[in-house]
Amino acid sequence: MVDVSPNKKENEGISPLDSLIKLSGGPQDGGICLKEHRHTGKLVLRGNPNDSRFTKLVYRVLGNKLPLTPNTFVQNKQQTTIWLGPDEWLINCFPGDESTIENNLNNSLSKISNSVTNVSDNSTIIQISGSKARTVIMKGCSIDIHPRTFQPGQAVQSNLALALIVLWQIDQKPTYNILVRSSFSSYLWQWLLDAGAEFGIHIEK
Amino acid sequence: MLYIECPWCGFRDDEEFHYGGEAHIQRPTDPNELNDEEFSEYLYLKSNPKGVILERWLHSRGCRRWFNVLRNTVTNEITEIYPIDTLPNSKEGTEYYGQNWRRKSSVEKTIKPREYK
Numbered sequence: 001m002v003d004v005s006p007n008k009k010e011n012e013g014i015s016p017l018d019s020l021i022k023l024s025g026g027p028q029d030g031g032i033c034l035k036e037h038r039h040t041g042k043l044v045l046r047g048n049p050n051d052s053r054f055t056k057l058v059y060r061v062l063g064n065k066l067p068l069t070p071n072t073f074v075q076n077k078q079q080t081t082i083w084l085g086p087d088e089w090l091i092n093c094f095p096g097d098e099s100t101i102e103n104n105l106n107n108s109l110s111k112i113s114n115s116v117t118n119v120s121d122n123s124t125i126i127q128i129s130g131s132k133a134r135t136v137i138m139k140g141c142s143i144d145i146h147p148r149t150f151q152p153g154q155a156v157q158s159n160l161a162l163a164l165i166v167l168w169q170i171d172q173k174p175t176y177n178i179l180v181r182s183s184f185s186s187y188l189w190q191w192l193l194d195a196g197a198e199f200g201i202h203i204e205k
Numbered sequence: 206m207l208y209i210e211c212p213w214c215g216f217r218d219d220e221e222f223h224y225g226g227e228a229h230i231q232r233p234t235d236p237n238e239l240n241d242e243e244f245s246e247y248l249y250l251k252s253n254p255k256g257v258i259l260e261r262w263l264h265s266r267g268c269r270r271w272f273n274v275l276r277n278t279v280t281n282e283i284t285e286i287y288p289i290d291t292l293p294n295s296k297e298g299t300e301y302y303g304q305n306w307r308r309k310s311s312v313e314k315t316i317k318p319r320e321y322k
């Protein structure tokens with residue numbers, strides 16, 4: 001996902017992390033950099049990937065193929081599509097774009113068994129990057145995210161410090177996005193501050 | 206700690222899973238056809254063998270899908286993992302399924318056998 005949203009809606013509304021992120025800044029050369037992707041649009045799409053009509057019509061709306069391999073995601077300029085299950089995907093898009101994508105999917109899939117659910121406000125996304133990002137995540141997650149087995153393009157659903165998360169790797173910096181329930185986000189943010197303290201933390205607004 | 210292979214996500218720690226009890230317990234088609242004893246057999250009686258058992262697991266903190274597992278209750282060794290809507294393939298699993306007391310239970314006499322793929 002592109003870092004800077006072209007859409008002002010990102011700065012509208014409130015987030016449970018607002019009071020914590022007031023304290024932005026910190027060392028530019030810190031081991032990790034934290035940032036919240038505020039109010040992105042999130043849709044859960046379900047359907048049968050063995051039905052070629054379903055995959056073709058979804059392709060036409062999203063402009064990319066649905067990831068059919070477990071624990072992977074695909075992204076283009078509009079949105080990131082993450083595999084959540086054999087018939088379930090999460091579509092993460094710019095704030096405000098979700099209704100358009102939801103309508104387009106509903107219209108083109110109207111004759112095929114499917115479901116599209118807007119879950120935007122259920123969760124928020126914390127981005128963690130930097131040379132120590134991997135080490136910090138490893139403190140609270142049992143998934144092997146060593147580059148040998150975990151690369152950009154891969155996504156997992158698991159626990160981070162006991163919070164239920166979806167984790168996906170964006171680039172080799174490395175940069176990861178962590179999707180977490182809004183109600184768990186301040187807990188997880190503070191856990192990340194604690195786990196990252198020894199490496200120095202930069203917080204981006 | 207168990208290290209369980211989700212058929213979709215691969216190997217994960219057991220803290221990501223929920224145990225779903227014994228597998229292949231068929232629900233009576235018409236519970237009213239059963240007397241109390243027969244219904245309690247369906248509802249309460251569970252196998253508790255020393256050795257292999259067929260059981261259901263849910264990858265609750267991952268892909269949230271159910272699947273079946275053949276596990277040895279003595280060694281915790283998992284020797285077969287197969288989809289929720291199928292029967293076991295291995296010799297051990299097929300034998301256990303066929304010989305389980307439930308196959309001869311009054312519940313299973315009253316119902317149409319479930320169709321597995």
Ligand SMILES: [Zn+2]
Nearest residue numbers: 211214264268
């Ligand atoms: Zn799974």
